[in-house]
Amino acid sequence: MSDNGFTAGGLVPGLAERRVALGLTREALAERAGVPVAHVECLEEPELAAKLARALETLAEERGAKPSRPELVKLDREECLRLISPGGIGRIGYYGRFGSTVLPVNYRVHDGAIVIRTVAGGATDEDLRTGLQGVEYQVAFEVDRLDEFTRTGWSVLVRGSLHHVTDDELAAASAEVEPWASGDRRRYLRITPSHVTGRRIVTG
Known part of the structure; x- marks a missing residue:
């Protein structure tokens, strides 16, 4: 082009x-x-x-x-967090009962953390518990926006610990996360980013 x-x-x-x-x-x-x-x-x-x-x-x-040819550009942490801040759809990756797992989830960003909702007893509820007091599960979380026609877009990868939000923390963590799927999704999970990387494909 x-x-x-x-x-x-x-x-x-x-x-x-x-x-x-x-x-x-x-x-x-x-x-x-x-x-x-x-x-x-x-x-x-x-x-x-x-x-x-x-x-x-x-x-x-x-x-x-x-x-001109497409170019792969690395994004800094600030730009990565800006791109994912509107919320929407992301993918959470972890190692669960049945091995490596990647699932799409609705999310919002609240106070620098990623908040998702799930059902009690669901895969992202039961699988993501260490069973040890004070020890949190390490997960990956990915968000991207891609355009196949122009072959451009960006992706952001977040690594961090996942925390099961308690009743006392619930009001602050809810942050208007609106799941697409129906059901009683009152279980809130919060991912605190420890390592954030991103890439963008640009032309010209």
Whole structure:
């Protein structure tokens, strides 16, 4: 992709490939999107993209420059925490009764800690207990936002100890965690980050 978004594959990178992968014709895609089929044809037309790029003198190869390639950039702790602070969906990883386990969970960030909800007796409740007073389970927690079309995005990995929130701590820990799944999810778990790393894929 050039720095102005034109590509040899059309005005929208990966549009035709994704449409074909879903088994859609141009007509079917146009009907699903509620747009004229001519719009889809234009967006997928490589020659149109090339003509517009030449008219604007934006093609990297015509300027004698090499097309930009995606670059993997490391993120510092502050940026990692900023990215995950809105909450949403993350993945908790741990070693449980049946071996290595990774599960998607709803989460929020509260006072620098990651808070999740679960059901009493569930996997993330029973598995994540050491059985030793004052000894907490060590877990990994991952959040990412990826765009397959542009091949860009970021991921953050948090490692830390998991604490089962007591009744006295409940009000502070709840922090508006809204689980997608139904059920009586009154068990709150809090992950205190000890090691935070992240990466971002950028272009241009």
